[in-house]
Amino acid sequence: MNETRAPATPGRGDPSSSPQIAENGGKPRGFDHVESWIFDLDNTLYPAGSPLWPQIDARITAFVAGLFGIDGMSARALQKYYYQRYGTTLRGLMIEHDLDPAIFLDFAHDIDRSTLAADEALANAIAALPGRRFILTSGSHGHAMKTTAHLKIDHLFEGVFDIAAGDFIPKPDERTYMRFLEHFSIEPKKAAMFEDIPRNLEVPHRLGITTVLVAPRTDANERDAWEGEGIAASYIDHRTDDLAGFLAQLRKSRKGER
Numbered sequence: 001m002n003e004t005r006a007p008a009t010p011g012r013g014d015p016s017s018s019p020q021i022a023e024n025g026g027k028p029r030g031f032d033h034v035e036s037w038i039f040d041l042d043n044t045l046y047p048a049g050s051p052l053w054p055q056i057d058a059r060i061t062a063f064v065a066g067l068f069g070i071d072g073m074s075a076r077a078l079q080k081y082y083y084q085r086y087g088t089t090l091r092g093l094m095i096e097h098d099l100d101p102a103i104f105l106d107f108a109h110d111i112d113r114s115t116l117a118a119d120e121a122l123a124n125a126i127a128a129l130p131g132r133r134f135i136l137t138s139g140s141h142g143h144a145m146k147t148t149a150h151l152k153i154d155h156l157f158e159g160v161f162d163i164a165a166g167d168f169i170p171k172p173d174e175r176t177y178m179r180f181l182e183h184f185s186i187e188p189k190k191a192a193m194f195e196d197i198p199r200n201l202e203v204p205h206r207l208g209i210t211t212v213l214v215a216p217r218t219d220a221n222e223r224d225a226w227e228g229e230g231i232a233a234s235y236i237d238h239r240t241d242d243l244a245g246f247l248a249q250l251r252k253s254r255k256g257e258r
């Protein structure tokens with residue numbers, strides 16, 4: 001974990017000046033009460049350094065280029081504009097160009113997952129979690145199933161809530177979290193959520209969910225600078241660069257209390 005990577009901005013990310021931290025008495029929320037475990041998929045259940053997201057990213061650029069008949073650089077700029085403004089490129093294309101989401105999702109997720117190996121440590125750690133487990137993703141259900149099958153963790157989840165289930169409204173829109181929680185009858189105050197994009201944890205924290213940022217070790221990845229914004233925010237209870245290790249540690253501390 002690199003605590004010095006994202007210096008706090010006074011008045012925004014600096015915990016000492018955060019009213020939310022003050023209300024909580026400065027204590028991050030714990031896990032003893034947690035009955036539901038919610039995981040983002042991309043760059044969370046597999047490391048951000050894996051060659052998966054770069055492929056999806058490149059497929060989306062190619063899709064945008066083909067759709068508008070523009071070159072790769074122009075398509076890239078348009079893609080990033082939609083992504084930042086609407087939460088996903090797909091949402092931007094749906095709102096501004098009435099695009100059929102199925103065509104986009106099939107194209108974007110047609111990637112090579114063969115380099116993604118089974119993650120035994122992660123499988124064991126997730127299997128040991130007490131309670132229900134879910135995936136909440138801005139990708140498709142098919143992508144989630146194929147990817148978790150490669151990791152050999154697909155049998156460990158009660159449900160996958162994908163972008164279609166959320167009516168194509170991506171995180172961090174509050175409506176998507178509410179729809180997800182209602183769909184599976186999850187009590188947010190008895191839930192924990194793991195996610196690699198800080199701003200996607202703000203609403204969950206406000207709803208009472210214990211939040212964990214799964215942040216990469218270095219900046220050497222494909223992420224956009226804005227995605228790291230909020231990395232020191234008060235709505236992040238915990239952070240780790242090793243999801244399996246973090247979950248295993250939780251298990252140990254629970255055992256230690258008995």
Ligand SMILES: [Mg+2]
Nearest residue numbers: 040042043196
């Ligand atoms: Mg993600």
